[in-house]
Amino acid sequence: MFLINCLKAVNPTLTFLFVLSIFSIILIDFFLIEVPEFVGWGAEFGKVWSSLCVSIISSYIFYFVVVHIKEYKDSLNLGLYLSRKCQAVLSSHEQVMRELRSKIEDDSNEKYYDLETLHKAFLAISPHGKAPMVIGPHLNNANWLQFFYNKSQVSKDQIRKVYEQGKRDERFSIRISS
Template sequence: MLTLLSISSILAIDLCFGEIPELFNGGKELLNAYYNFCIGLVASYVFYFIVVHVKEQSDKDNVKAYVFSKSNCVVGNYKCVIRAVKKEVGYMGTEDYFDQEKIHELFLKVVPNSDAPMVSSYDSSRLNWVQFLNDYRISSIRLIDKMLKVMPYLDTEHIQLLSAIEDSHYFIEISGLSGIGNPDISIWSETFYKYSLDCKALEKYNARFW
């Protein structure tokens, strides 16, 4: 508003008041001082817009690309897990999200200490299913932590969605495990289902902005 007023004053002085005779002693000097003040104010705004605002917008665009690539990877980690489970049990459907009953049915067929479709990055040995699940948990946590480091650029909805996944009971339950004595992984079907809902919500959010 102040900038618009300054521009209007500059135009008015240049077009109208510049040629009007001095109404009182020192009036011309006062008008010139006000004119220079307005010029300085407009110049400051132009400097701010070019140097500060444009850079801030560029930073936001760059961070947005960085954040949403990671946000999509968090969803991708969930899909890698559920697709691996589907392949393991011979389920041929193409969907990635299921109700809790179906997840329980799928998890009943996965033997936790059997070989999973992943090898260790340390010695190239095959990971079992518990290690496989935990590896994707670690990957998602790292992705989320990287995004939260640029929290000032995230909106509150995105932060809440990421935090829900990071703090999910499913992640808490499998954290640090390398094997279990159970015959299947159905003990995690309920918490995995809730985790899937969080990932589905994040996927919908990502689609709105990217």
């Protein structure tokens, strides 16, 4: 299954040239070998075309084995890594929204509020009042300022990890900039 997905991810033009080359080699070696020449240079053209097709086939196999499989594995691993980090940021945001929603008694499942609703939610909480988070070795309740600070730090940490991974992986940095 991995190999099939990996083959599907190859540039279609390269795959077309590969299949065309295989088809040409089969056609020349099994069917056209017995056909008399229509033009004087037909045999030379057949040899050159056959050599070109063999070169394309070997280049495709080299590219697939040496370059493409590694890039495909890297993209899968990078996708999983980015997915986990993005999910952590979204989860932190959803927890903040859930807690704010409970303070303004909003029954909707909105993930994003407009400024007016956010303003209403922030007016409903006391910055130094108890927040739904415990901190420290004695499990004391954090206040809302500490709660928001913690959630922003979690998000910043996840984003920093993604950025650092991007700096380590030059191809990822190039993909982001383009």
